[in-house]
Amino acid sequence: MARNKVQFQKGYSLGEFFQAYGTEGQCFDALFQWRWPNGFQCPFCAHDQYCKLTQRQLLQCNRCRRQTSITAGTILQSTKLPLTLWFQAMYLITQDKKGLSAMRLHRQLGISYNAAWRLKHKLMQVMMERDDDRKLAGFIEVDDAYLGGERAGGKRGRGADAKTPFVAAVETTSEGHPTRIRLSVVKGFKTQEILNWSQKYLEVGSTVISDGLACFNAVSEIGCAHDRIVCGGGRASVEEPEFYWVNTVLGNLKTSLRSTYHAVRSKYAQRYLSEFQYRFNRRFDLRILIPRLAYAAVRTPPMPEKLLKIGLG
Template sequence: MAEFIKRYGSEEACERALFASRWPQGWRCPKCDCEQSCTFYRDGRKYWKCYRCAHQTTLVSGTLFAATKLALSQWFLALYVLTQTKNSVSNLELMRHLGVCYRTAWRVKHKIMQAMADRESTRQLAGRVEVDDAYLGGEKPGGKAGRGSENKVPFVAAVQTTPEGHPQLMRLDPVSGFTKEAIGAWSKIALMESTLVVSDGLNCFPAVTESGATHQPHRVGSGRQSVEHAEFRWINILLGNLKTSISGTYHAFKFRKYAHRYLAEVQYRFNRRFRLKDMLARLLRAAVLARPRSESTLRLATVRTC
């Protein structure tokens, strides 16, 4: 926190950091890439006007922060809170941290989660990957109780490990169900061709070979359990952590509607857990690259599934 305040403790410091993240080589026109501009102020806000095409830009236009009424220092505090905590923070906690109303906190959180989801959407796992079927919602978020129960969102949990079995990267993707079609489609997005997929042998998982991956089923519960369970050590630990994190933070959220964002948030933080110091600057860059989204767009979102 002390370091955060030192670096981003004033509105001016946040403006400088955002400018540097957006235009590291100096201002450029987002329309025509021209480097020359004149600046003027309107309603207390600084504008850059392109010499060539007359396009007008503010520091936040065209980014995640577009049309915001919040101070940048509040946005930076939200980025800090959402990257530096081990578990997630609820809208209510964020509301208290930022000193804003619940609806504003909701918007801030969902915009940031969407930027995280955008960043993680193209990630592909490779090498040895443990996969498992899991559910969000119902009595046990992240748990496996009651496959097929109605109010739950099924998702594939996949973790890439080193050959020695240490976890490296993770993907968490809602799917329409645990069918061969859904898993086949998922595998083409989530896995590199060379991947070795280790699963518990659920009927749908052989479809991962559609991506070119090799499938190695380990049937748990058919004797030699202790040995076989070792294959799923990390996926089980991570699903346990996910359950604790989500049930400890959120009493209820609309799993079906927003599951992809909440899962992407967990995935984003996990995949950057060894670069905690850089995480805020990287998320700021993601926010600069994310396109602006209105609250109505965010509320319309449905679970992106394979």
């Protein structure tokens, strides 16, 4: 049997990582190139000439004389951590298929748990915002799903307490190979909610395959073809070949979350889903995941801890 090219790709070794990003200077130069690929531009007056204040790692505009840092105006703003630790966190989070908890990050990097939690959630915020305006197209398998464990004596399935509903969608090729996924927390499986989701995340003209849940009929209202397969739910839906990839993704997601995190709080659920989604959608080339994430990080606006902890629920 031929090996899966994605699964057996070379990846990015620890030695290669430290050779490229092992010093503070290397990390600074890399961020500079990704933030200003066409050369420095002052964020205050747009002038392109500057001098570097080496002691404090600041850049001073030659025209307005105002100073800025490589992290100012980005998700890294006001960080007290060395850039090398940010890059190490990016490496650990992107190269592990199941992800990395803040507790493991705290132990791996040798920083406090609170610092690791902030770093982790800021990088997940970058992943979430980076994919937020990208739509699925072509053939799309869609299913309803929930995060959260069962409570003894509580209601099971749809409408259960302490569960976070989300839509799982997998874009596939005409040959049936998965290309990208979309995992989106929703308020519930109501027609208006799915209509709003469809308008934001589906390309007009796509073909959507769903089970018999009535709310998914809303995809037709935005100009998508809808193939509705009534399969009765439970094991019948899991074994339905038309839902093979969406069920596979959901199985891998739940295995990843159970093995990596003690719990996923509802108000942070979208970040955790977006982390899994981000890695899946870029799984074809593990070697460029760090440059892509760092490039996105310097284009994501700052998020103070107070806002970070409010969550999205």
